[in-house]
Amino acid sequence: MDKIKIIRRFLEEKKIPALFVSGQENVTYLTGICGLSTGDREAFLLLTLKNAYLLAFSTTIGMYIRSGFDLIEITTEYRLSQALNDLTGNFGRLAFEKNNLTYSEFESLKNNLKVPLIPTENIIENLRAVKTLSEIVAIEKAAQTTDRAYKYALKIIKKSITEKELALDLEIFIRKNSQDIAFSPIVAFNENSAIPHYLPSEKIKLADNSLVLIDMGAKYDNYCADLTRVVFFGTPADKQIEMFNKVTKANELAVSSLAVGKTGEEIDTLTRNFIQNNGFTAYKHGLGHGVGLAIHEAPRLKPQIKDVLAANMVFTIEPGIYIKGFAGVRIEDVIHLTAVGPRILSKASKELTVL
Structure with missing residues (x-):
């Protein structure tokens, strides 16, 4: 109608x-x-x-x-x-x-x-909150450009690059290859990655054996995508590897549990419990949020929000583990929920990557 x-x-x-x-x-x-x-x-x-x-x-x-x-x-x-x-x-x-x-x-x-x-x-x-076919196509194209930006990031990450330089390089890439950025890219090294919404610094340079968190998104026909990945520059610490593996499994658990008729709160609770049962403090933000004309919109997948998931909703799944003063790991994908289950629009690799 x-x-x-x-x-x-x-x-x-x-x-x-x-x-x-x-x-x-x-x-x-x-x-x-x-x-x-x-x-x-x-x-x-x-x-x-x-x-x-x-x-x-x-x-x-x-x-x-x-x-x-x-x-x-x-x-x-x-x-x-x-x-x-x-x-x-x-x-x-x-x-x-x-x-x-x-x-x-x-x-x-x-x-x-x-x-x-x-x-x-x-x-x-x-x-x-419920997307039309043309809206879903636009978000998927935005996600494809964002995936390409991630591949580009892997090529340009180098020793002594600053957080701000890397963020700016990614912003330029996205602007050149899509309508616009969905938001200013977040690039955070090491302990800064434990701050979910962090402002990249021109003073922080990449050193050997560092964790790099990248959160970014492109726009296509006014519709947004959102992607977060973590890579390692040099040898990661054992604790960082453990964090990465648990967050990856939490992401997979959340996505596999999605279904029409469930609430976002149900999926969020399931994912939080998984992280807590594995010895970590769960993320303090929501598990996910709708994406569309705005980078954050309905539905909300978070505690005390009873949004019921419906077919053709498009939203993120982004569990994380954050240890203040040490590191943070967040893995975020854009998901299209269909009548028969989830379809992952973000195709960027989630494998543990060491550069």
């Missing part, structure tokens, strides 16, 4: 005449058009039971001319609240995305609109 028709059906059921869409990935999802930056407000959608209006600023409206939506230009003279009042003044109320407005934005709308605001949550995000 058409995405907008599904949203209109929701509005009809809730007796809400219109929905104001402010999340930029949600705007992209419904229009097929990505702005310059998902971090900036470049366009909004107003969906009514009969019409769909795209409200864009003067600097970006040109990107949406062929969108097929009714275009409204927002300027310093004709502000967003004025446009919304003109379009919704006769409505009894207006729904908005409560997770996609800052408090100051909400206050501004509340104080300037003629209609009361009704908060909604995850209407479009829940639609985005």
Whole structure:
């Protein structure tokens, strides 16, 4: 069913005449058009039971001319609240995305609109969680480029290269060979790899007998991939080998346990228990997250989150073991869950690799 028709059906059921869409990935999802930056407000959608209006600023409206939506230009003279009042003044109320407005934005709308605001949550995000065939193809192509970037990394890792140099080399490779990076690559040597979301340093140089963690992703047609691998430059410590082997087995266990109807929490618990039963402290992040227009989206595979896994969801599996001051190992793949089981989109080798 058409995405907008599904949203209109929701509005009809809730007796809400219109929905104001402010999340930029949600705007992209419904229009097929990505702005310059998902971090900036470049366009909004107003969906009514009969019409769909795209409200864009003067600097970006040109990107949406062929969108097929009714275009409204927002300027310093004709502000967003004025446009919304003109379009919704006769409505009894207006729904908005409560997770996609800052408090100051909400206050501004509340104080300037003629209609009361009704908060909604995850209407479009829940639609985005289940991918169409074209979305899955885009993510798979992004994953293929990311796999190639990993092979490239194995060729350029050398003594004395800094974390930042390696991260930049990988970013350039991905940008040259895909639409864009899904996020800034993470490169962490030795004890820095125990920090899951680490910022590569220009001061840390690669020495002999080091562990190298790489976390990166490409984009294709606005859709993201995500891959983490660990390699060894020189002889790894016995403890590092043990960590690597346990994380690899945890990854395999998690993937083999995936099935439609299970919750992400179930798979996460199973994987955590495996790591803990093998004498290590389990990762403190979630086991995985959906990937799509955003690098982190629904579903979430983590404690206390009851997201039920459905066919054609695409998400990561990324167990890890981290020992502060020593090393961290994380193995991450992108998975397409089909009606009959998981399909691994990430093809980069997970063998223990010594350079």
